[in-house]
Amino acid sequence: PAPHAASDAPSRLELIDVGDTKLRNLNLKVGPGEIVGVAGLGGSGRSRLLRVIFGESAGYSGEIWLDGKACRFRSALDAIEAGIGLVTEDRMHDGFVGTLPIWNNITLPWSGAYSRGGLLNLRKERRAALDDAARVSVKMPSIDALMAQLSGGNQQKAIFARWVSSSVELLLLDEPTHGVDVGSKAQIYDIIRGLTQRGVSVLLVSSDLEELVGLSDRVLILSDGRFQSELTGQDISKDRILHKLLDDEETP
Missing domain, CATH: 3.40.50.300 (P-loop containing nucleotide triphosphate hydrolases)
Structure with a gap:
């Protein structure tokens, strides 16, 4: 129907x-x-x-x-x-992985897009995350810093960064x-x-x-x-x- x-x-x-x-x-x-x-x-x-x-x-x-x-x-x-994208209610519990770097958290839903022949292009993935973080003004010591090191506001902006340049x-x-x-x-x-x-x-x-x-x-x-x-x-x-x-x- x-x-x-x-x-x-x-x-x-x-x-x-x-x-x-x-x-x-x-x-x-x-x-x-x-x-x-x-x-x-x-x-x-x-x-x-x-x-x-x-x-x-x-x-x-x-x-x-x-x-x-x-x-x-x-x-x-x-x-x-x-x-479809989702920003969850409890970012600490199911919004991100605090022990992973910021870039890894940003590209988490899309990591497969950076693989070729079964191999991940980490440099390309990291660069894409850096660009997306800049688009939403994430304040961070480095894109390689752990997600847990960011303030609550910057953690949330990094979560939004997942979706700003996606489809x-x-x-x-x-x-x-x-x-x-x-x-x-x-x-x-x-x-x-x-x-x-x-x-x-x-x-x-x-x-x-x-x-x-x-x-x-x-x-x-x-x-x-x-x-x-x-x-x-x-x-x-x-x-x-x-x-x-x-x-x-x-x-x-």
Whole structure:
């Protein structure tokens, strides 16, 4: 069956009745260059939604469409190869490998692209990482320094560096500025906006209401695994989001 493409522009991402143990028949569209925010209280299924899209949960029902094609990713690698990137909520736990150098962390999803005949071209890989780190203004003693040596803000920018020059078309962001300083937060917002100007679509999960208001073209309210409501235009405000979150939480 064809996706529900009623709009003029094809959707970059479309979910049709997607559900699993925590998600309930979710329907969603994200257009090219659009930032769709997702607000939800703890346990609402926010992070789970991103993990399902990213191929980390094969046991879901419903359909996921990417650029008009039905997809069924069996792993994160499948999702990356299809043009999807993910910035995880807990960078210390599953966002990077602190004992590896910065360059290695930046190229981690793409290391296979630097091999030829089974041999890695480490010089080329390192140079690409250096260029990507410069694009997002990572402050570092050296590209060979360990990832763990960077400040939280620079660690997060290095994670974003993975996607700035890649073929990513959909970026999934889970609390993208959690635990970073004010200066790095502003830089990360510039990175996100720069990606959307290239046509990259963004699905943004955040508990920072100012972040959702400042970045999102639309905000969806997720409660108990369901999208309960949607805010657009002038309705996107901290007060409106908070009201919807609390109202939906109290509604049986």
